[in-house]
Amino acid sequence: MTEHRPAVDIRWYTADDHAEWCRALDVGFLRLPSRENHEAVLEYRRRWVDPDRTMGAFDGPRCVATFNSQPQVLTVPGGATLVASGVTNVTVTSTHRRRGLLSRMMARELDRCRERGEPLAILDAAEYGIYGRYGYGPATSMVNFEVDVHRAALGSYAPPANGRLDLVDPAEFGKHAPEVHERFRLARHGVIARKAIWWQLVTGELVHPLKQWKDAFHVLYRNDSGQVDGFLTYHVEDEWADHRPQGVLHVQDLIGATPEAEAELWRYAVSVDWVAKVVAENRPPDDILPLLLGDARSARRTAAGDFLWLRPLDVPRLLSERTYGVADTLVLEVHDHMGYAQGRFLLDGGPDGATCAATTREPDLVLEVGTLGNLYLGDESTVRLAAVGRIEASDREALSRADVMFRTGRRPWCPDSF
Numbered sequence: 172m173t174e175h176r177p178a179v180d181i182r183w184y185t186a187d188d189h190a191e192w193c194r195a196l197d198v199g200f201l202r203l204p205s206r207e208n209h210e211a212v213l214e215y216r217r218r219w220v221d222p223d224r225t226m227g228a229f230d231g232p233r234c235v236a237t238f239n240s241q242p243q244v245l246t247v248p249g250g251a252t253l254v255a256s257g258v259t260n261v262t263v264t265s266t267h268r269r270r271g272l273l274s275r276m277m278a279r280e281l282d283r284c285r286e287r288g289e290p291l292a293i294l295d296a297a298e299y300g301i302y303g304r305y306g307y308g309p310a311t312s313m314v315n316f317e318v319d320v321h322r323a324a325l326g327s328y329a330p331p332a333n334g335r336l337d338l339v340d341p342a343e344f345g346k347h348a349p350e351v352h353e354r355f356r357l358a359r360h361g362v363i364a365r366k367a368i369w370w371q372l373v374t375g376e377l378v379h380p381l382k383q384w385k386d387a388f389h390v391l392y393r394n395d396s397g398q399v400d401g402f403l404t405y406h407v408e409d410e411w412a413d414h415r416p417q418g419v420l421h422v423q424d425l426i427g428a429t430p431e432a433e434a435e436l437w438r439y440a441v442s443v444d445w446v447a448k449v450v451a452e453n454r455p456p457d458d459i460l461p462l463l464l465g466d467a468r469s470a471r472r473t474a475a476g477d478f479l480w481l482r483p484l485d486v487p488r489l490l491s492e493r494t495y496g497v498a499d500t501l502v503l504e505v506h507d508h509m510g511y512a513q514g515r516f517l518l519d520g521g522p523d524g525a526t527c528a529a530t531t532r533e534p535d536l537v538l539e540v541g542t543l544g545n546l547y548l549g550d551e552s553t554v555r556l557a558a559v560g561r562i563e564a565s566d567r568e569a570l571s572r573a574d575v576m577f578r579t580g581r582r583p584w585c586p587d588s589f
């Protein structure tokens with residue numbers, strides 16, 4: 172039988188590939204190629220396509236798969252930051268699916284990560300079933316809320332007893348929000364740093380050629396000393412029915428560098444006149460919102476699930492960069508069929524820091540690399556993972572000790588897609 176499929180070539184992107192690579196990206200994400208502002212879209216994408224981190228699969232001249240990564244600065248428990256390879260724009264054109272193109276691109280990227288010295292890779296998975304096979308595990312989770320304002324029983328809203336709230340224009344917002352976010356992200360593990368382009372898009376300084384950014388309201392929270400400690404960005408669908416206001420307030424971004432700021436911004440969001448429902452997406456699973464309401468059930472969780480996936484590459488580096496709930500030692504045996512993170516490691520860690528190095532000691536826990544990704548930011552329980560056979564422990568006591576070490580008081584949260 173004649174072979175009708177010439178080999179598909181996977182290679183790193185060059186500037187000459189840009190238009191064809193972007194076309195394949197649109198096809199993979201089910202977007203018709205933009206006609207009116209085609210040039211603007213190409214130009215916009217040039218900003219973030221780094222040739223050293225971008226590859227394509229080519230069937231002759233035709234690009235049939237895309238893959239891209241960006242350095243992302245991730246905060247880990249204890250406040251240290253690590254540069255991760257943030258994998259994104261993964262597509263394989265439907266005509267070329269399930270022939271191993273993603274697997275080939277991922278293997279190349281992970282090799283490059285090791286060469287670049289990145290201790291981990293992260294991504295937002297489009298579907299749950301794709302990335303576990305490459306050693307990624309779900310490391311943070313999210314919930315979406317819908318608040319029935321009339322049931323919330325918030326009591327009559329009064330301005331904050333401490334500090335103040337101000338509605339500001341985008342220029343004023345842009346002067347303060349980046350600094351607040353810097354303080355916030357260094358205090359909350361799972362958060363990634365926002366690049367300058369984020370703020371340019373939010374403030375309208377830069378217009379995204381594919382997304383219609385809604386005009387938004389921006390609120391700043393200042394504490395008693397006048398320092399800006401939090402911000403809220405929202406838009407409202409102003410609806411009326413039966414001669415009554417039925418507005419829906421969509422929280423786009425609500426970030427507090429302090430708990431007071433976060434609480435005051437939530438209280439404000441559920442108290443705007445004419446608003447019957449508040450919708451907030453991709454919030455942390457332990458968001459304080461329900462606790463602020465007289466009736467916590469009025470904040471209904473409309474979705475919940477995994478968000479950031481994490482692939483360990485350099486285990487000693489990862490484990491020694493975070494802190495732990497209590498001071499203890501553990502020997503972890505990590506299995507990795509791709510070879511990057513394979514080994515037995517002695518972790519000696521506590522609230523003030525940790526060391527981790529290869530060892531020949533008998534293991535307390537044996538686990539796959541993706542399961543370590545699951546545990547790393549503190550969102551999972553070793554006891555729960557052992558219950559389904561994903562961790563093998565030397566004894567129950569080791570499992571409980573590991574649980575107390577790895578879990579964190581606040582759960583990790585990654586508010587942003589990339």
Ligand SMILES: CC(=O)SCCNC(=O)CCNC(=O)[C@H](O)C(C)(C)COP(=O)(O)OP(=O)(O)OC[C@H]1O[C@@H](n2cnc3c(N)ncnc32)[C@H](O)[C@@H]1OP(=O)(O)O
Binds near residue numbers: 274296304
């Ligand atoms: C970080 C991000 O960018 S997330 C966005 C991911 N992209 C998308 O979802 C866009 C639409 N989908 C696609 O473009 C493609 O189907 C991809 C990228 C998900 C998969 O590409 P393919 O080249 O078909 O994957 P490949 O052939 O390498 O598959 C490798 C394995 O993953 C499995 N797999 C691939 N896609 C899926 C999926 N969506 N769900 C479950 N398993 C999957 C395959 O069955 C195969 O399994 P095997 O190793 O046991 O045989």
